[in-house]
Amino acid sequence: MTAAASSFRFSSSRDRRRLATGLLFISPWILGFIVFRVYPFLASLYYSFTFYPVLRSPRWLGWDNYVNLFDDPRFLTSLWNSTYYALGAVPLGTLFGILLAMLLNMRVRGLSAFRTIFFLPSITPIVAAAIVWLWMFNPRSGVVNYLLSFVGINGPAWLGDPQWAKAALILMSVWSVGNAVVIYLAALQDVPRELLEASSLDGANAMQKIWNITLPMISPVILFNVIVGLIAAFQFFTQVHVMTDGRGSPADSTLMMSIYLYQSAFEFFKMGYASAQAWILFLIIVVFTMVLFRVSGRLVYYGGR
Amino acid sequence: MDTPRAQAAASTTGVQRLSRPLGETGKYLVLALFSAFFLIPLVWMVSTSLKNAEELPLYPPIWIPDPIRWDNYVTAFVEGSLGGYLWNTVVVTVPSVIGAVLSNALIAYGFARVQWPGRDYVFAIVLATMILPDFVTFIPLYLIFRDLNWLNTYYPLILPIFLGSPFFIFLLRQFLMALPAELTDAAHVDGASELLIFLRIVIPLATPALAVVALFQFIGSWNDYFGPLIYLSDVDKYTISLGIANMESAYGFSNFAWIMAATCMSILPIILLFFFAQRTFIEGIALTGLKG
Numbered sequence: 001m002t003a004a005a006s007s008f009r010f011s012s013s014r015d016r017r018r019l020a021t022g023l024l025f026i027s028p029w030i031l032g033f034i035v036f037r038v039y040p041f042l043a044s045l046y047y048s049f050t051f052y053p054v055l056r057s058p059r060w061l062g063w064d065n066y067v068n069l070f071d072d073p074r075f076l077t078s079l080w081n082s083t084y085y086a087l088g089a090v091p092l093g094t095l096f097g098i099l100l101a102m103l104l105n106m107r108v109r110g111l112s113a114f115r116t117i118f119f120l121p122s123i124t125p126i127v128a129a130a131i132v133w134l135w136m137f138n139p140r141s142g143v144v145n146y147l148l149s150f151v152g153i154n155g156p157a158w159l160g161d162p163q164w165a166k167a168a169l170i171l172m173s174v175w176s177v178g179n180a181v182v183i184y185l186a187a188l189q190d191v192p193r194e195l196l197e198a199s200s201l202d203g204a205n206a207m208q209k210i211w212n213i214t215l216p217m218i219s220p221v222i223l224f225n226v227i228v229g230l231i232a233a234f235q236f237f238t239q240v241h242v243m244t245d246g247r248g249s250p251a252d253s254t255l256m257m258s259i260y261l262y263q264s265a266f267e268f269f270k271m272g273y274a275s276a277q278a279w280i281l282f283l284i285i286v287v288f289t290m291v292l293f294r295v296s297g298r299l300v301y302y303g304g305r
Numbered sequence: 306m307d308t309p310r311a312q313a314a315a316s317t318t319g320v321q322r323l324s325r326p327l328g329e330t331g332k333y334l335v336l337a338l339f340s341a342f343f344l345i346p347l348v349w350m351v352s353t354s355l356k357n358a359e360e361l362p363l364y365p366p367i368w369i370p371d372p373i374r375w376d377n378y379v380t381a382f383v384e385g386s387l388g389g390y391l392w393n394t395v396v397v398t399v400p401s402v403i404g405a406v407l408s409n410a411l412i413a414y415g416f417a418r419v420q421w422p423g424r425d426y427v428f429a430i431v432l433a434t435m436i437l438p439d440f441v442t443f444i445p446l447y448l449i450f451r452d453l454n455w456l457n458t459y460y461p462l463i464l465p466i467f468l469g470s471p472f473f474i475f476l477l478r479q480f481l482m483a484l485p486a487e488l489t490d491a492a493h494v495d496g497a498s499e500l501l502i503f504l505r506i507v508i509p510l511a512t513p514a515l516a517v518v519a520l521f522q523f524i525g526s527w528n529d530y531f532g533p534l535i536y537l538s539d540v541d542k543y544t545i546s547l548g549i550a551n552m553e554s555a556y557g558f559s560n561f562a563w564i565m566a567a568t569c570m571s572i573l574p575i576i577l578l579f580f581f582a583q584r585t586f587i588e589g590i591a592l593t594g595l596k597g
Contacts, residue, residue, distance in 0.1 A: 018421045021499050025415025028408045029431065032468025037434050040442035040449075047444065054448075100339060103332055115587070116579075117340045120347060123575050123586075125528040127546040128568045131553050132350045135561065141364045143349055175343065179590060186591030235438050238530045242550045258440055265444055266535065275444055282441045289436055 044275045052272035054265075065276035075277065077252050078260040082281075084166055085256065086233035089173040093229055094222065097177050101184030102210070115185070118178040130242040133172045134159065159243060162253035169239060169254060180225050187221040188214065216301040223296045230288050234281060237262070257281050350572075354378070354565035361561055374562065381567035384560070389541055390548030391570070397462050397533075397544055398526040404467035405522035406515050412469045413477030414503050418489065428478070435471045439531070447535055461536045462529070462544075466522070473518045476589075480514035481507065517589030520582060524575060545571045 023030070048065055050058035069075045100118060104111055121129065136143040137158040145155030158168040195213050204212070215222075237258040240248060246262070248255030257277065265274035348368070353361070354377055356370040381387045415421075416428050450461040484507070492502050508515070530546040537543055543551060549571055552564045579586055 015422055018419060019423075022415050022419040022421030022424060025419060025499070025503075026412045026427070028467065029412045029469040029474065032465065033430070033434070035449075036446065036465050036468065037437065037442065040445035041437065043445035043448075044441055096339075100336075103336055106332060108332070108336065112583075114336055114340060116583070117343050119586075119590075120576070120579070121343050123524055123579055124347070125546055125571055125575065127528075127530055127550050128350070128572050129346070131549065131564070131568055132346045134553075135353070136346060136349060141362050141366060143345065143366055146364070146366055147345075175346065178343070182587055182590040231436060231438065235440055241530070241534070242553070245554055261440060265447075271444055271448075278438075278441045278444065282438055285436060285438055 044278055047272050047275035048279045049276075050272040052270070052275075054269040054271050058272060061272065065273050066280075068273070069276055069280065074252060074255065074260060078248075078255045078257045079280075081166060081248075081253065081255055082234055082236070082257040085169060085173075085236055086230055088166070088170040089233050089236075090226060090229045092170060092174055093177050093180060094226055096174055097180030097184050097225065098215075098218075098222070100177070100181045101188055102214070104181070104185050105188040115182065118181050120178070121176045122178040124176075126238045127242050129172070129175070130239045133168075133175075133239075134243045137168050159254075160250060162251040165250060165253045169236075172239065173233075180229070183221060183225060184218065187218040191217045219296070219300040220302060223292065223300050227289055227292055230292070231285055234258075234285055234288075350565055350569055353562060354569045356562045358559050358562060361558065377563040377566040378570065380563040381570065384563060385548075385552050385556075385567050386541070387548070387567045387570060390543055390545045393459075393542060393548075394527060394544040394546075397459050397529075398523055400463050401466045401526040402519050402522045404463065405470065405473060406519050408467050408469045409473035409477050409518055410508065410511065410515060411503070412474050413481055414499075414507060416474065417478045417481035418484075418503075418507065419499060431471045431474055435475075443531075443535065450536065456536060457538045457542060458536075459542075462526070462532045466526075473521070477511065477514055477518065480511060484510055513585065513588075516582070516585045520578070520585055520589060523578065527575060 047058055049061055049063070051061050051064075052058035104114055104118075108114060139145060139155070139157040139160055142155075142158075144158065148155040156164040159165050191214055195217075196209055199209050199213055235258050236256050240254050240256055240259050241262070244254055246259065246267075248259045258281070261274050261277040261281065264270045264277060349366075352368050352370060355373045355375065356367065356377075357372070357374055360367050360370055416424060416431070446461070447456075450456055453460075455461055488510070489502050489506055492506060497505075528546060529544070530550070533544045533547040537547065540551065549564065549567050552560075552567060556564060
C-alpha cells in the first residue's frame with residue numbers, strides 16, 4: 001500500500017534505529033521464515049531431483065522423478081481425483097455459501113440460531129466429522145441412504161463404490177460450508193442499502209439486484225474464498241486418510257495427491273519421489289491461483305479502485 | 306397497511322400478496338432443510354454415543370436409544386484411554402496458544418506500528434508465503450526434526466508456532482494499523498521505548514484481536530491431525546484427533562458406541578468454547594474474509 005513511501009534510503013541514524021527496532025519485533029518471523037519456509041522450500045526442490053530412500057543420503061537423478069511420475073498410473077489417478085474433488089467441492093461450497101448467506105441476510109427470525117447451526121460443523125474436528133460420516137455413508141445401515149429412501153431413492157454404496165466415493169466426499173465437504181457463510185454474511189451486510197433501494201425504485205427485480213449489485217459488491221470476498229478453498233481442496237487429506245485408513249480406497253478412487261504423496265514419503269520411504277509430487281501439487285496451486293486472479297480481474301469489483 | 310398501494314395497482318398486489326408469504330415460507334423451508342443437513346450428523350453422533358451395541362446395526366436406524374447408555378463415556382476413558390489423549394492435546398494446545406499470541410502480536414506490531422525502511426516489501430513476502438502449501442515443506446521439516454532427535458516429541462507441533470504464522474500476522478496487522486496514531490504519539494514524545502508502548506498501550510487495546518488469534522490457534526491445535534500423524538509414533542503420546550482415528554481403526558463396529566462417545570468428548574471443549582466466545586468467533590471469521 002505505502003510501498004513507495006518507505007524506500008530503502010537510510011536518510012538518518014533515526015531510520016537505522018527504526019530499522020533495528022522493526023527487525024527486532026519481526027525477528028521471530030525472520031527466523032521462522034528462514035528455517036521453516038525458505039530452507040524446506042529449497043530443500044524439497046532439491047530432493048525432488050534426487051533418489052532419496054530416507055535412511056540414506058540423497059543421490060542426484062535429474063528429471064527422472066518427474067518423468068516417472070507421469071508414467072505412474074497411481075500418480076495420474078491422484079491428479080485426476082484431486083482435480084475432480086476440487087472442481088466439485090469448491091464451486092458447490094461457493095454456491096451454497098452465498099445462497100445461505102443471502103437467505104440469512106433477508107431479515108430472518110432466529111438469525112443467530114441459524115448461524116450457530118450452520119457454523120457448528122465448521123468447528124467440529126475433522127477426524128470426528130470423518131468418523132461420523134463414514135458410518136452415515138454405510139450402504140446398509142447408514143443414515144444417508146435411510147433418509148434417501150424417504151424420497152424413493154435407493155442410495156449407492158458411497159464410499160464402497162469407486163463411482164460414488166468422490167461424490168460422497170464432495171457431499172461431506174458441503175457440510176462444513178458454515179465458515180464461508182459467516183464470511184459472506186458479513187460481506188453482504190456491508191453492501192450499501194441505498195444502492196439496493198435506488199435500484200428498486202428504478203424497477204429492478206430481485207434477481208437483477210442480486211446479479212447487478214449484490215454479487216459485484218461482494219466479489220472480492222468471493223474471490224478470496226474461492227482461492228482459499230481451492231488451495232485447501234488440493235491439499236484435502238485428513239478425511240480421506242481417516243475414512244479409508246490412509247489407502248484412498250476403493251480401487252484408488254479417493255487417492256488424492258496428498259494421500260499418494262504421504263504414502264510415497266512415509267510408506268514407501270521415497271523422499272525424492274514424494275518431493276517431486278509435492279512440487280507438482282505446488283505448481284498446480286500456483287497456476288490455479290494465477291488464473292483465478294487473471295480471470296477475476298474483469299469480474300471482481302474493487303470499490304472503484 | 307398497504308391499502309393505498311392496493312388501490313393503485315390491484316392486479317399486482319394480488320400477485321404480491323400471494324408471493325410474499327410463499328417467498329417467506331420458501332425461505333424458512335430452505336433454511337430448515339439446511340439446518341437439518343447440518344444438525345443430523347451431530348445428533349447422530351450423540352445418539353450413537355448412547356446406544357447399546359445391539360442397536361448399532363439396526364435398520365431403520367434408532368435415534369433415541371433405549372436404555373440410554375451413559376456408561377459408554379466411562380468405557381471410552383477406560384478402554385479407549387481417552388483421558389490420556391485429551392491430556393496430551395491440552396499439553397500441545399496450551400503452549401501453542403500462548404506461542405501464537407505472543408509471537409504474532411510482536412511481529413504484527415513490527416509491521417504495523419514501527420516505520421522502518423523496506424517494511425512493506427517484507428510484508429509482501431509474509432503474504433506470499435500464505436499460498437505455500439504445507440505439503441511442499443513437510444518432508445524437509447520432518448527430516449530437520451528427525452536430525453534434532455525430536456521425532457515422537459511435541460516440539461515439532463509447538464515450537465514452529467512461536468515463530469509466527471502469516472495468517473495471524475496479517476489479521477493482527479490489520480487491527481493494529483486501524484488504531485489511531487495519537488494513542489502512541491504522546492508516549493513516543495515522552496521517549497518511551499517501542500517495547501514499553503507495545504506492552505503498556507497496544508497490547509491492552511488489541512485484546513479482541515488477540516482473542517481471535519487465541520481461539521483460532523486453539524481450534525487449529527486441538528483439531529490438528531497431520532502434524533501428530535507424522536511426528537508422533539507412540540500411541541500413548543497421541544493427541545485426541547489421532548487417538549480417536551486410532552480407536553476407529555483398531556476396534557470394530559461392535560465398539561462403535563463408545564468410540565462415538567470419545568468423539569463427542571473430543572468436540573465438547575470446542576463447542577463449549579464456541580458458546581462462551583461466540584461473538585469473538587463470528588467477528589473473527591468475518592474479519593478473515595473481509596480484509597482479504
